[in-house]
Amino acid sequence: MKNITKVYPNGVVANRDVTFEVNTGEIHALSGENGAGKTTLMKILFGEEKPTSGSILIGGKEVDIRNPQDALGLGIGMVHQHFMLVPSLTVTENVILGIEKRKGLGIDYRSAEKLVGDMGRKYNMYLDPKTKVRDLSVGQKQKLEILKILIRGARILILDEPTAVLTPQETGELFAELKNLRDQGFTIIFISHKLDEIRELCDRITIIRHGETKGVFGLEGITDEELSQRMIGRDVQLTVEKPECRRGGAVLSAKEVVVSGDGDKPLLDRISFTLHSGEILGIAGVEGNGQSQLVDAITGIGPYDGGEILFSDSTIRQGDIRRIRKSGMGYIPEDRMTLGISPSLSVTENMIADKIDDPRFFSKGGFIDNGGIDAFSRQMIDDYAILCQNGDVSISSLSGGNIQKVVLAREMSSNPKLIIANQPTRGVDVGATEFIRRKLVAMRDSGCAVLLVSSDLNELLGLSDRLLVMYGGRFAACFSSLAGVDGQTLGRYMLGLDKQDEDEISRSAM
Numbered sequence: 001m002k003n004i005t006k007v008y009p010n011g012v013v014a015n016r017d018v019t020f021e022v023n024t025g026e027i028h029a030l031s032g033e034n035g036a037g038k039t040t041l042m043k044i045l046f047g048e049e050k051p052t053s054g055s056i057l058i059g060g061k062e063v064d065i066r067n068p069q070d071a072l073g074l075g076i077g078m079v080h081q082h083f084m085l086v087p088s089l090t091v092t093e094n095v096i097l098g099i100e101k102r103k104g105l106g107i108d109y110r111s112a113e114k115l116v117g118d119m120g121r122k123y124n125m126y127l128d129p130k131t132k133v134r135d136l137s138v139g140q141k142q143k144l145e146i147l148k149i150l151i152r153g154a155r156i157l158i159l160d161e162p163t164a165v166l167t168p169q170e171t172g173e174l175f176a177e178l179k180n181l182r183d184q185g186f187t188i189i190f191i192s193h194k195l196d197e198i199r200e201l202c203d204r205i206t207i208i209r210h211g212e213t214k215g216v217f218g219l220e221g222i223t224d225e226e227l228s229q230r231m232i233g234r235d236v237q238l239t240v241e242k243p244e245c246r247r248g249g250a251v252l253s254a255k256e257v258v259v260s261g262d263g264d265k266p267l268l269d270r271i272s273f274t275l276h277s278g279e280i281l282g283i284a285g286v287e288g289n290g291q292s293q294l295v296d297a298i299t300g301i302g303p304y305d306g307g308e309i310l311f312s313d314s315t316i317r318q319g320d321i322r323r324i325r326k327s328g329m330g331y332i333p334e335d336r337m338t339l340g341i342s343p344s345l346s347v348t349e350n351m352i353a354d355k356i357d358d359p360r361f362f363s364k365g366g367f368i369d370n371g372g373i374d375a376f377s378r379q380m381i382d383d384y385a386i387l388c389q390n391g392d393v394s395i396s397s398l399s400g401g402n403i404q405k406v407v408l409a410r411e412m413s414s415n416p417k418l419i420i421a422n423q424p425t426r427g428v429d430v431g432a433t434e435f436i437r438r439k440l441v442a443m444r445d446s447g448c449a450v451l452l453v454s455s456d457l458n459e460l461l462g463l464s465d466r467l468l469v470m471y472g473g474r475f476a477a478c479f480s481s482l483a484g485v486d487g488q489t490l491g492r493y494m495l496g497l498d499k500q501d502e503d504e505i506s507r508s509a510m
C-alpha cells in the first residue's frame with residue numbers, strides 16, 4: 001500500500017501518507033495506539049473504505065479494489081475486530097451467506113457443508129458444519145471467521161485483534177493454525193496490542209501512530225520498551241506499582257450460589273466468597289467455567305437459583321439493575337458493543353446514560369443543564385485520552401479501543417463502591433492499559449472493592465490482592481498471596497489438573 005491517505009467525511013484524517021508492505025508467506029504485525037488508523041488501513045485493503053489518495057499493489061501490479069468482492073477476487077480476506085456472524089444460522093449457512101447458489105453461480109448447501117468440513121480438517125480448524133453459531137464458543141467463532149475467508153479464496157488474511165476475545169488456550173491454538181497457514185504460503189496481517197503475542201507469532205512489525213507509519217522492525221532487534229515508546233510516543237510502565245492492600249469491610253458476598261442451567265451439571269455449583277473494600281479480587285479461568293454466570297448474577301443481568309448474593313447488605317435479584325447501580329456498583333462488561341454502549345447515541349450521551357438524575361446535570365429549575373453535561377464530557381474525554389473530535393459524534397465512529405475508554409469513563413466516574421471489571425483492558429493500547437490498571441489500583445486504594453475477571457494472566461497476577469481460579473463452575477484454587485504464583489501454576493488449576501483442598505479454598509475465599 002503506497003502513500004495511502006484517508007479522510008473520513010467528518011474530516012478525520014485516519015491515514016496520512018501511509019506506506020505498508022508485507023511479504024508473501026510472512027506474519028506481519030500491525031500495531032499502534034487506539035485510533036492510530038490500523039482498522040481503517042485494513043478496511044481500505046479489503047475494499048470497505050475508499051482511500052482518499054494512494055495506491056495498492058499486489059505482486060508489484062497496481063490493483064483497483066472498490067469493494068470486498070474485488071478484494072476477495074484478489075485473494076484478500078479480513079476478519080473484523082467485532083464478529084460479523086449470524087447467531088441463528090449454522091456454521092455452513094454463515095460460510096455461504098452472500099455466495100449462495102444464484103443463477104448457477106456459487107455453491108449449493110450440500111456441497112458447501114462438505115466443503116466446510118473438508119477445509120476445516122485441511123487447515124486444522126474443524127467445526128461441525130451443522131452447529132448453530134450461537135452454540136459456538138468465542139474461539140470457535142473466530143475459527144469460523146477465518147474458515148469463511150479461506151473458503152472464499154483468501155491468500156492474504158487480515159486479522160483485526162483476533163486474540164482480544166480469546167483465552168490463552170484458544171490463543172495458543174489460533175497461533176498454531178496461523179503458523180501452519182504461513183508455512184503453506186499464506187500471508188497474514190495481524191493487528192494486536194499485545195507485545196508478547198506479537199513476539200511469539202510475527203516475523204516483522206509495522207507501527208503506526210496518528211495515521212502515520214512510524215517504522216518497520218524485525219522483532220529480534222527491538223525491546224518491548226522501544227516498541228511501546230514508538231507506539232505511544234512516551235515511555236510506558238509495563239508493570240503497575242501497587243501499595244500494600246488495606247482491606248476493609250465486606251462489600252459483596254456470595255453464599256453457596258447456584259446457577260443450574262439446562263444441562264445436568266450446574267453452571268455455578270455452590271460458590272462462596274467475600275469481596276472487601278480496598279482489595280482487588282481476581283478471577284481466573286478458561287472461558288465457560290462459570291465466570292460469565294457469576295458476573296451476570298452479581299450485576300443482576302442473569303439469574304441464580306440457589307444461595308444468596310449480598311451487596312451493601314441487600315440481596316441481589318435478577319432485573320434489579322437500576323437499584324443495584326444506584327447503590328454503587330459499576331460494571332465494565334466483557335462485550336462492549338452489546339452491553340457497554342448504545343451504538344446509535346453520541347459519545348456524551350453514552351457517557352451520561354447512567355446519570356440522568358445526577359444533580360450535576362440539572363439546573364435549579366429541574367431543566368437539563370447542557371453546559372454541565374458538555375463540561376463533564378470534555379473532562380472525561382481529556383482524562384481518559386479518548387480520541388474523538390468532540391462528544392457529539394456518534395460513538396460508532398470511534399475506534400474499538402476508544403469505545404472501551406468511554407465505557408470505563410462512565411463506570412469509573414460515578415464513584416462506585418464496587419466495580420466489576422470484566423476484561424477491562426481488552427483491545428486497548430499499551431498506554432491506555434497502563435492508565436486503566438493504575439486507575440483500578442487507585443480506586444482500590446481509595447476504598448473501592450474491585451472484582452477483576454480477566455483472561456490476561458499477567459493482568460491478574462499484577463493487579464490482584466487475592467485470586468480465585470474457576471473450573472467447572474467451582475473454585476479450584478484461592479490464593480490469598482500471589483508471591484511465587486505464576487501463569488504456569490494458574491494454568492494447571494484452570495485446566496483442572498490441580499485442585500486445592502476444599503476447606504482451604506473456603507477459608508481463603510472469605
Ligand SMILES: Nc1ncnc2c1ncn2[C@@H]1O[C@H](COP(=O)(O)OP(=O)(O)OP(=O)(O)O)[C@@H](O)[C@H]1O
Pocket residue numbers: 008009010012013014032033034035036037038039040041081387388396397398399400401402427429
Ligand atoms: N466511520 C468513521 N467515520 C468517521 N471517523 C472514523 C470512522 N471510523 C474510524 N474513524 C476515526 O478514524 C481514526 C482511526 O480509527 P481506526 O478504527 O482505524 O483506529 P485503530 O488504529 O483501528 O484503533 P483501535 O486500536 O482502537 O482499534 C479514529 O480517529 C476514528 O475515530
Ligand SMILES: [Mg+2]
Pocket residue numbers: 038039040081160399400401
Ligand atoms: Mg481497530
